[in-house]
Amino acid sequence: MFPTYIIIVAAGSGTRFGADIPKQFLPLAGKPVVMRAIERLQSARPEAEIILVISESEQPRWEELCREQDFKSPMIVFGGATRWESVKNGLEAIPTDANPNSIVLIHDGARPLVDSNTVSRVCAATLNTDGAIPAVEVTDSLRRLDEDGYASEPVDRSEYRAVQTPQGFKLWRLRQAYSLPYDASFTDDASVLAEAGFTNICLVKGSPDNIKITHPRDIAIAEAILDFTTE
Numbered sequence: 330m331f332p333t334y335i336i337i338v339a340a341g342s343g344t345r346f347g348a349d350i351p352k353q354f355l356p357l358a359g360k361p362v363v364m365r366a367i368e369r370l371q372s373a374r375p376e377a378e379i380i381l382v383i384s385e386s387e388q389p390r391w392e393e394l395c396r397e398q399d400f401k402s403p404m405i406v407f408g409g410a411t412r413w414e415s416v417k418n419g420l421e422a423i424p425t426d427a428n429p430n431s432i433v434l435i436h437d438g439a440r441p442l443v444d445s446n447t448v449s450r451v452c453a454a455t456l457n458t459d460g461a462i463p464a465v466e467v468t469d470s471l472r473r474l475d476e477d478g479y480a481s482e483p484v485d486r487s488e489y490r491a492v493q494t495p496q497g498f499k500l501w502r503l504r505q506a507y508s509l510p511y512d513a514s515f516t517d518d519a520s521v522l523a524e525a526g527f528t529n530i531c532l533v534k535g536s537p538d539n540i541k542i543t544h545p546r547d548i549a550i551a552e553a554i555l556d557f558t559t560e
């Protein structure tokens with residue numbers, strides 16, 4: 330198995346969430362959201378080197394949370410104004426002489442319920458493709474808006490998937506893709522890779538439990554999922 334690095338991006342300000350504290354630091358059943366994500370990934374890949382990306386202004390809060398929880402922080406890197414910049418900073422923390430075929434997983438710190446089966450599927454599919462991303466079927470009916478954003482038409486939801494993290498790529502491809510200039514159309518790491526011509530991206534089965542904490546009610550939903558799962 331190639332060495333694995335895991336970059337957890339947790340440098341967002343969480344404006345959509347609307348709390349005073351960025352959502353990744355809020356308690357989820359007594360433990361900060363991002364700490365749960367770190368623990369899940371450590372248990373899925375104990376040999377991996379984890380790089381945690383937070384904003385510089387949140388470092389004192391993170392250190393305080395680690396003290397409170399008696400938690401050993403992984404290596405910390407400071408993030409940037411966009412997720413793209415935060416991933417790029419995380420990537421630069423990987424030693425320059427690391428094996429270029431190392432697997433790098435990139436995970437949203439706001440997804441605390443990632444499970445080891447999803448991580449295994451992503452890692453396995455990363456080996457012989459340009460990259461692997463977990464995805465789930467869309468359960469709602471979907472409509473496409475026209476240009477004025479008012480009229481709409483139904484679309485076939487079986488043609489769409491909702492994309493999650495961790496997304497997995499070989500280190501050399503990621504480095505090449507993240508050396509290109511930023512483009513506002515980047516929605517995730519797979520879209521950055523595609524810009525560099527790496528389009529053989531494999532979709533693997535994700536998990537409906539691997540939700541991204543986005544709105545305050547998502548904390549309650551995640552706590553309910555925790556009560557029902559054994560991971």
Ligand code: C5P
Binds near residue numbers: 382413440
């Ligand atoms: O905003 P959104 O929830 O889509 O962000 C996804 C992940 O990217 C979050 O974990 C967030 O903390 C992280 N992020 C970041 N740096 C930014 C913006 C978002 O690390 N500048």
